[in-house]
Amino acid sequence: MYVIFHENTRTFHLYNDDISYIMTIMRNGHLGQLYFGKRIQDKEDFSYLLETCERPMTSYIYDNDRTFSLEHIRQEYPVFGTTDYRQGAVEIRQENGSRISDFTYRGHTVSEGKPLLAGLPATYTESGSEALTLTVTLKDEVTGVQANLLYTIFAKGGILARSVQFANEGLRPVRLTRAMSLCLDLPDRDYVWQQLSGCWARECHIRNRTLEPGIVSIGSMRGNSSHEHNPFLVLKRADTTERCGEAIGISLIYSGNFRIQAEVDAHDTLRVLAGIDPETFEWKLERGETFQTPEAVMVYTDRGLNHMSQTFHKLYQKRLAKGYWRDKARPILNNNWEATYFDFTEDRLIEIASRAKECGVELFVLDDGWFGARSSDKAGLGDWKANRTRLPGGIARLADRVEGLGLKFGLWFEPEMVNKNSDFYRQHPDWILSTPDRSQSHGRFQHVLDFSRKEVVDAIYEQMAAILREAKISYIKWDMNRSITECYSSAWPADRQGEIYHRYILGVYDLYDRLTREFPKVLFESCSSGGGRFDPGMLYYAPQGWVSDNSDAVERLKIQYGTSMCYPVSSMGTHVSVTPNHQVFRNTPLHTRANVAYFGTFGYELDLNKLTPEENEDVTVQIAFMKKYRDVLQFGSFYRLMSPFEGNETAWMVVSEDQETAIVGWYRVLNCVNGRYTRLRLEGLNPAYCYRNSQSGVCCFGDELMYAGMITSDETAGQVPPDVTPYTDFESRIYVLEVAKP
Numbered sequence: 001m002y003v004i005f006h007e008n009t010r011t012f013h014l015y016n017d018d019i020s021y022i023m024t025i026m027r028n029g030h031l032g033q034l035y036f037g038k039r040i041q042d043k044e045d046f047s048y049l050l051e052t053c054e055r056p057m058t059s060y061i062y063d064n065d066r067t068f069s070l071e072h073i074r075q076e077y078p079v080f081g082t083t084d085y086r087q088g089a090v091e092i093r094q095e096n097g098s099r100i101s102d103f104t105y106r107g108h109t110v111s112e113g114k115p116l117l118a119g120l121p122a123t124y125t126e127s128g129s130e131a132l133t134l135t136v137t138l139k140d141e142v143t144g145v146q147a148n149l150l151y152t153i154f155a156k157g158g159i160l161a162r163s164v165q166f167a168n169e170g171l172r173p174v175r176l177t178r179a180m181s182l183c184l185d186l187p188d189r190d191y192v193w194q195q196l197s198g199c200w201a202r203e204c205h206i207r208n209r210t211l212e213p214g215i216v217s218i219g220s221m222r223g224n225s226s227h228e229h230n231p232f233l234v235l236k237r238a239d240t241t242e243r244c245g246e247a248i249g250i251s252l253i254y255s256g257n258f259r260i261q262a263e264v265d266a267h268d269t270l271r272v273l274a275g276i277d278p279e280t281f282e283w284k285l286e287r288g289e290t291f292q293t294p295e296a297v298m299v300y301t302d303r304g305l306n307h308m309s310q311t312f313h314k315l316y317q318k319r320l321a322k323g324y325w326r327d328k329a330r331p332i333l334n335n336n337w338e339a340t341y342f343d344f345t346e347d348r349l350i351e352i353a354s355r356a357k358e359c360g361v362e363l364f365v366l367d368d369g370w371f372g373a374r375s376s377d378k379a380g381l382g383d384w385k386a387n388r389t390r391l392p393g394g395i396a397r398l399a400d401r402v403e404g405l406g407l408k409f410g411l412w413f414e415p416e417m418v419n420k421n422s423d424f425y426r427q428h429p430d431w432i433l434s435t436p437d438r439s440q441s442h443g444r445f446q447h448v449l450d451f452s453r454k455e456v457v458d459a460i461y462e463q464m465a466a467i468l469r470e471a472k473i474s475y476i477k478w479d480m481n482r483s484i485t486e487c488y489s490s491a492w493p494a495d496r497q498g499e500i501y502h503r504y505i506l507g508v509y510d511l512y513d514r515l516t517r518e519f520p521k522v523l524f525e526s527c528s529s530g531g532g533r534f535d536p537g538m539l540y541y542a543p544q545g546w547v548s549d550n551s552d553a554v555e556r557l558k559i560q561y562g563t564s565m566c567y568p569v570s571s572m573g574t575h576v577s578v579t580p581n582h583q584v585f586r587n588t589p590l591h592t593r594a595n596v597a598y599f600g601t602f603g604y605e606l607d608l609n610k611l612t613p614e615e616n617e618d619v620t621v622q623i624a625f626m627k628k629y630r631d632v633l634q635f636g637s638f639y640r641l642m643s644p645f646e647g648n649e650t651a652w653m654v655v656s657e658d659q660e661t662a663i664v665g666w667y668r669v670l671n672c673v674n675g676r677y678t679r680l681r682l683e684g685l686n687p688a689y690c691y692r693n694s695q696s697g698v699c700c701f702g703d704e705l706m707y708a709g710m711i712t713s714d715e716t717a718g719q720v721p722p723d724v725t726p727y728t729d730f731e732s733r734i735y736v737l738e739v740a741k742p
């Protein structure tokens with residue numbers, strides 16, 4: 001990897017074996033964007049890539065040059081209103097009301113490794129040889145505001161991480177009203193825009209559209225990244241597939257209000273912006289203060305969507321997630337929520353945990369209902385002390401009893417919320433986000449605590465830490481079950497209210513940081529009614545997240561397939577739940593529920609005592625299989641083979657790092673009769689290795705399995721014989737392919 005600055009042409013070239021990123025200091029001192037894509041050879045002069053010409057109805061900077069207009073130049077960090085009529089990356093409101101600024105080059109530095117971002121999650125390095133960081137300093141002379149543009153190129157992979165730090169070195173306060181993390185100006189619009197969208201219980205569905213002149217965007221103004229839109233975008237060429245073709249992925253490491261947008265101008269050039277949603281953001285920057293934007297990660301590939309995703313997976317698995325659990329296979333758990341809801345006693349929980357232990361479960365998790373006056377969702381949030389009616393010995397005794405069974409113990413919290421029917425609220429009624437003289441909306445009878453206030457975060461931290469200090473707790477499920485309304489803090493003055501959404505998320509990050517530092521061996525799982533805050537910001541603190549409250553195996557095919565576009569298998573909370581499913585009331589075979597859940601952290605969301613002896617035996621076999629192969633399943637290279645958004649069948653697979661083991665998941669939603677013969681082309685195998693198929697016992701070389709394909713035909717191809725176990729809807733199979741040893 002290299003960061004080269006050519007003095008004569010004032011051109012920067014960042015490159016490694018996979019990508020090049022080239023920009024230049026233009027004659028007006030602004031940064032111009034020249035190239036982002038596949039690695040190209042370095043040379044002194046790329047200036048001709050900055051094309052200019054005279055166009056009608058254009059405003060120009062120089063009296064003697066009718067070709068230089070920012071409206072038609074690709075830029076690194078543009079400002080609206082100084083001959084550029086497209087939306088800009090930064091806007092500063094000054095005391096005189098002006099929003100015009102002019103950021104020009106002042107210098108740059110190159111450093112080994114990657115700096116931490118104060119108060120924010122971000123990718124990191126563990127040695128200086130892993131990355132180089134270019135910091136380009138721009139300054140607006142009138143306001144004295146300095147913008148430090150950070151570009152980190154990693155040694156391996158087509159990855160570029162970007163963010164901006166603002167510093168007010170002027171004499172007057174200013175207000176940032178727009179501070180995007182990146183701008184990427186591309187020379188054409190010939191991309192398919194791909195987003196991950198949905199809502200509660202159907203998160204991360206893949207949606208595609210072609211780009212036309214105008215603006216298209218995804219984002220959130222809910223205070224959390226949201227079920228509706230994940231902070232992730234793919235720009236892919238029309239002929240790009242999972243196996244080949246160009247794609248650019250953009251992922252924002254942030255958990256609050258965001259916007260990712262593409263603007264196509266009248267001349268078919270494309271501008272992409274990503275960062276904090278400007279509609280809900282304003283930040284007062286006093287003299288001497290700084291503001292850091294969240295980090296955005298760009299990945300380029302010319303080897304298809306699978307390769308793009310694998311690049312994100314490896315980066316986020318190894319250099320975003322951190323701590324004790326980063327590289328460890330995850331424990332198989334049993335969560336009591338769908339088994340009992342609020343109706344449980346200590347002995348009832350031990351009964352569930354005992355059967356789970358017999359089947360091979362390693363971790364028992366007590367979900368909602370263990371604290372305060374919590375007999376329904378109308379009371380108790382904020383009172384993080386055990387309900388002694390349900391749990392006479394408190395959490396400590398329950399944890400001891402669970403550990404006595406040979407299991408680890410986990411606990412559910414929803415620390416950011418409060419019920420008005422709670423001691424915590426009665427003591428601090430002003431500690432919620434609410435606007436004076438306005439109604440106070442609720443969601444699920446709960447209100448959002450004002451995490452922009454340090455004293456609120458401190459109070460919740462002390463309650464949670466007290467429980468973690470006194471009880472043997474190995475796992476925390478951190479939930480967040482409503483979005484923010486009436487976003488106003490009584491602790492901040494009127495001219496700071498535009499900061500509250502962002503300060504709230506900083507408070508959440510601070511609480512996570514303090515708890516993970518004090519309790520480094522506790523496994524944290526993030527949750528927000530499922531996927532309402534499944535984003536890279538959470539992954540920094542909690543190496544796994546509950547993907548969706550919808551645990552139906554058929555629905556999870558689409559949810560997990562879409563989620564895998566950016567997020568590694570090890571980050572996906574996946575459970576086997578009861579049938580009929582509690583979200584869609586569908587009956588699916590037990591083996592299919594497990595076959596979907598294997599591709600994630602894996603666990604059970606039911607009372608195993610209510611299964612038949614035969615089903616319990618199946619569960620024991622499932623758990624044994626997961627224990628044997630979970631390192632491969634959670635940390636192998638993941639390939640999408642057949643999309644649930646395109647047909648009746650879905651398939652995906654993982655391959656171990658040494659390519660000696662591959663596990664293929666195959667799923668058919670509806671049964672067929674007298675159907676076709678089917679084959680599945682596999683990926684990622686070693687062409688020279690001979691693999692034995694666990695289903696058929698047949699040995700095939702990797703090249704045959706990848707190019708001729710693996711046969712998946714069954715008795716539905718033809719007339720089903722009477723002596724064959726009948727296939728049903730929602731069928732699935734797991735194929736284990738292992739190198740045949742001599």
